[in-house]
Every structure is written in C-alpha cells, then in structure tokens.
Amino acid sequence: MNFKTALSVIAAAAAGLLAQGAFAQASAPAGKDRAEVKAETKAAAKKGELTPAGEAGPKAADAKSTKDRAAVKADTKTANKKHELTPAGEAGPKADAAKSTKDRAAVKAETKAANKKGELTPAGEAATPKK
Numbered sequence: 001m002n003f004k005t006a007l008s009v010i011a012a013a014a015a016g017l018l019a020q021g022a023f024a025q026a027s028a029p030a031g032k033d034r035a036e037v038k039a040e041t042k043a044a045a046k047k048g049e050l051t052p053a054g055e056a057g058p059k060a061a062d063a064k065s066t067k068d069r070a071a072v073k074a075d076t077k078t079a080n081k082k083h084e085l086t087p088a089g090e091a092g093p094k095a096d097a098a099k100s101t102k103d104r105a106a107v108k109a110e111t112k113a114a115n116k117k118g119e120l121t122p123a124g125e126a127a128t129p130k131k
Contacts, residue, residue, distance in 0.1 A: 079085050
C-alpha cells in the first residue's frame with residue numbers, strides 16, 4: 001500500500017469518527033426524564049392537542065353552524081333553482097362573459113385596418129413592444 005492510499009484511509013476513518021457526534025440524538029429538555037416526557041405526550045394526545053403527522057400547523061377549531069339541517073337543505077335547493085351553485089370541481093363562481101359593444105362587421109373592419117398598418121402580432125409569436 002503506498003503512502004497516499006494509507007493517508008486517505010486514515011483521513012476517512014478520522015472523518016467518520018468525528019462526524020458520529022453530529023448524528024447523535026439530542027438529549028431531552030433539561031430537567032425532564034423520559035417518563036415525564038412520555039406522560040406529557042400521552043396527556044396531550046388524550047386532549048387532542050397533538051398535530052397529526054403530515055399536518056403543517058395546529059388544528060383549526062371546528063365552526064358550528066347556526067342553521068339546522070332542514071334550513072341548509074332548503075337554502076341549497078333554492079340556490080340550485082336559481083343556478084347559483086358552483087359546479088363540482090370548479091375553483092370559483094362562473095364569471096359573466098364580457099359582452100362586446102361592436103357588431104361583427106365593425107370588428108372585422110377594425111382587424112383588417114390593423115393588419116394593413118402592421119399592428120397585429122403574428123400567430124405563435126410573443127407580443128413585443130414596437131420601438
């Protein structure tokens with residue numbers, strides 16, 4: 001074994017031994033032993049104060065409705081008849097389609113004039129400001 005290889009093996013072994021401390025588990029909070037921490041965790045779990053695995057923050061308080069079931073069903077039925085309900089899977093309420101104030105002939109004439117002046121963006125190209 002040459003000198004470089006031996007030196008590399010020794011350096012790797014030393015790094016491995018020194019790095020072991022970095023992966024050691026942190027000790028329990030000062031003044032508490034394992035049994036006390038386990039008892040506190042068990043009490044918090046019983047009260048429902050623990051955050052479920054994978055959840056980001058504390059559990060939000062459940063909002064209680066002021067209406068009874070029959071009133072909610074009646075409101076939903078009325079909203080359905082008026083077409084006010086959001087379809088399943090949609091992000092928000094339907095936006096009203098914008099109505100044009102020009103007729104088809106006026107729009108075509110305007111587009112034709114813009115094309116003659118070279119103001120239209122070619123298909124497939126990004127809109128870039130003209131200099």
